[in-house]
Amino acid sequence: MEYFLELLLGGLTRGSIYALIALGYTMVYGIIELINFAHGEIYMIGAFTALIIASVLTFHGFTGFSVLILASVVAVIYSAAYGYTVEKIAYKPLRQAPRLSPLISAIGMSIFLQNYVLIAQTSDFLPFPNLIPELPFLEEYSHIMGPAQLLIVITTAVVTIILTLFIKFTKTGKAMRATAQDRNMAMLMGVNVNKIISNTFIIGSALAAIGGVLIASHIGRINFYIGFIAGIKAFTAAVLGGIGSIPGAVLGGLVLGWTESFATGYVSSDYEDVFAFLLLVLILIFRPAGLLGRSAIQKV
């Protein structure tokens, strides 16, 4: 029973990691039906920014939570700027192009950003400092869950709730939903569609940066390539949950995390990915739009 619980919590952490990144994918897809392959790289850039800021702050004698918060804030701003710029450079000029063009552009952007960091920083793995302070009350349960895991799970939950409320109740959220439904109509109703799309990228990138800081603290190492693998898994989670749906991304992430955790725990880690993708195939056969996705009516 304890083993089961440990696997459950391990899967929860892993799922939350996927969910945190998957939110960005799903938001962008919801608005402009683009799979933003560069999203994983924004996550990686967030982690790198946090590493640089944290090193500088630690050097100047800062400690504890102040480093975590300052590094996260800078990483969020920096990554949001990247997300905004990527959209302006790579996607906006292709707004009217066939859907395949921005997709290729996204893949190109992803490769560009990876190699940019490779050249500007290093190809080696870098140690990522443990920015999350030890919590004394968790000491007793450290064999089950550490502070980093706890913080990841809490952050994912909080972010999801805020995001859902934001989209439901604010004016920008309403404009986002309108843009997602029908871009031309929204434009006619006076919604500044370009601004809304930019905002979506900024929010998505900010989430990726938060994910980058927390996840890198949990893993303890980063290099230029971490965004790719995390991105693929998060993308899978988003599709699993129903791409375009925010609760779907979270559910998809958790389901994927648990599948992998239990497959490793009870079968073999050799088959971790096999089970994850088998599940994806099965769900897509029976629910082509994903767990919580609504199948869109083709616009004629």
Place this chain on the structure above:
Amino acid sequence: MKKFDSRKVFGLCLIVLFSGFLFAGIGFASETIKLGVAGAHSGDLASYGLPTVKAAEFVVKEINAKGGVLGKQIELVVEDDVCKPEVATNTATKLVSQGVKFVIGHICSGATKSALGIYKDAKVIVISPSATNPELTQSGAYPNFYRTIASDDAQARLEVDFAVNKLKVKKIAVLHDKGDYGKGLAEYAKKFIDSSNKASVVLFEGITPGAVDYSAVVQKIKRSGAEAVIYGGYHPEASSIVAQMRKKKMKTYFISDDGVKDITFIKVAGKYAEGVYATGPKDTSKNPLAIAANELHKKTHGSDPGAFFLNGYAASQAVLNAIQKAGSTDYNAVSNALKAHFVETPLGKIKFDKKGDAIGVGFSIYQVQKGAYVEIK
């Protein structure tokens, strides 16, 4: 007219060709000992083969300057196999037909294997500086084959011996990263643990490289009750697994290979790296012969030597020394001499066991102590 001309030219060619062979035969037959050097000298793996050519050149030059072996000068015959098995048979035939009795090479295991049959029939002694496939020596099919590098399973053997005999653990978890290198090592480790009868493999699993989290595997190790983990793979995953094990307060020994014996591992895993064991090539950096050979390379070619340079150096020295000790170039006499006499090389004092693996070459166990790998004697 035209036809007549071409026949004439053809005939002339034949005469020139045959007389060329004749001269070659007369010219070299009695005065030199031919030492073949075969391996990848062009193509994408040339960087593995060329250092051995340079090493052989240095050794031969030095020995020739001292009057050669048995009063004869050594002549190098360099042939390229591009690391391809199908080319290597041609390379071997070519060397044999030129009267080569001793070959340094080949470089790649696959090419070496395909060439060995031809050498065996022609009674040519072959010493490879780099072919690590265990079968080459252990199958016993090639009594003419020797090597100055440890075979692929040597690390697994060392890891298992260390865990079973030194650490005295009974339950071992064997993990790998599903790659050729890691999985190969892990499978050997499993085989050796099973055949040791002193310990058992409680867990044998492949992990997914690059995953965001290894907590499930770590839980599994914990549940299996393993006292030691033997991991086949590289340092990024190793550092994640070790960190998660230590965060969960597990004191399980962690033993790995030269993919982990890398300074980056210590940098990334930080305090969690302490106490981790890893096998790595024996330290030759303090061997005066190795220092001299490297210096010579730097002086002559203006750069650091490449892969297997010292192994190639040792192979050349070993075979020439054996000819000297045997007093002839006879196949049996030289074979016996290779196995009987130690020779001082940049890799240390080496001779060969009856299967053809070098004694005195290979791996040591290292442990992370205070942020650095320390060799455990």
